[in-house]
Amino acid sequence: MGCHECRSQGIKEYSVVKRMQQYINNDDKGSLESLLTQMAKDKKNQTEEILLKRCINIGTKFFNPPSYAAWIGSSNCFFLFTSKFKDLIIAIEEFFIGEKLSLMSYICEKGYFDIFKHYLPFYVAKFNKLQEGNSLTLLNQLSFSTRCLNTEIPNYYTPIQIATSQGHINIVHYTINYFSQENPPYTLNIHHLNNETWENCALISLKKCNFVMMKLLYEAGEAEFGLSNKEGETAIEILTSASRTKSNFQYIECIMYLIDVIKIDIMQKHEEILLQLENRVVIKFFEEKLKNLGILVTKEDLENVYYKKPSKVLFSNEFMERETQSPSELSEIPEESNRTGFLGSLSIPCE
Structure with a gap:
């Protein structure tokens, strides 16, 4: 060809x-190296x-x-x-x-971890040099794509946000460790808020109901989950909206970790959130958490007030046999799981 x-x-x-x-x-690096050596002998400078x-x-x-x-x-x-x-x-x-792509964005989109590790030092050095020289045009070309091959990825995402959205745990993990002693370029900063939606990597992980990514960002990266996006949606609202296209188990695992471990403020917009919730287990769990804070309210009560119709919830077959149990029995996350030490919970190549 x-x-x-x-x-x-x-x-x-x-x-x-x-x-x-x-x-x-x-x-095949070995055969390619032999070929390049032979070419150098035959072609010299060609x-x-x-x-x-x-x-x-x-x-x-x-x-x-x-x-x-x-x-x-x-x-x-x-x-x-x-x-x-x-x-x-x-x-x-x-x-x-x-x-009309950037190499770093493409690598992060595809999840080419080994190439990412090799290219990262060069990228950072060039980024810093261009930033010091105020070469904005070249900097934008280096840092951002005007489009992604995956049309579901917004074009305004930074490379690390693309990796988060795509679920490339190894790239995100390696980046957090690499910049543990220095400030990263904003394109590789998990805390950076993109200009379009005001989302950081933490909120993007919620949009994907990606529990492992959430855990990594919180425990290894200390990412901020207590933010609202440009539309004013809280972390729980973003997660609940995303749950409609994800499995019940993914969603339940994420929301319990968000509330029990990250300790997100559930009193903020709690009525709006209860009205949005559809999973029976999560509804019971959320109502009990509010009750523990002295807020005696149920989804059914709110729907009777606002909609004048019975509550409609989605039942998960996985939990039907257990619905008579208390939410605490279904959902309690042991206290010792707080900051469990992410490096010991996953096997991720970082060398």
Whole structure:
């Protein structure tokens, strides 16, 4: 699948490109390194020229070999290219800018963890340099995509918000640890509020009902969950709205952790929240928590006042046999789970 540009250079060069593409597809660093060594002997100074040519054709796109390695997540080949030829990272970034993407956003969207670790120091150094020089245009090109391949991801999300939305725990975890002793660029800051919705990574994790991501952000990153977004929605409202497209178990696990461990303020807008709740277990749980605070109110009472009709709740088959139990029996999270030490609860590669 070479392009006309490569074929015009002769059969031998076209064959080299085909072999290179095969090695990249297989993430075969050893064979690729042998090929590059042989090319350097045969072509001398022409090796880098070949690497910069857009001579790998996939669909409507034409890639140069290093950009192709980044595109498909061929991490070992990406390391090899960028280690042997330092300027190739710039060429890869320029390719993605040409596609109206940023390399960092794309890596975070795809979850290419090994490439992320390798690219991160270069990205941070360049980001800081551009920021110091007030090179806003280049900074925006480096940091943001004007679109994501996944159309469900808002284009105004920062790279770390994209990783959070996509559920890439390893990237988020590694980023938190990497910047434990220094301030990250705002594009990789889990606390940053995006300009469109005023959401940070914590609120985005709630939109996905992602319990493991919530736990990571709170325990390892000390992320703030007690915020409201631009629409004035609290964490519980955001979570409840998202629950309508997620499993009951995911939602119940998240809301119990949000209330029992994170200690979110449940008195704020409690009537609006009760009216939104639909899961029977969560309704009982929330009513009991309010009762413990001296607020004697039920969803049924509120609906009789506001709607003059019986309460309509969704029953979860998983909990039907247990509905006669008290909410505390279903939902209590042991006190010792507060700040349980996230590193000991998951096995995540961070090296």
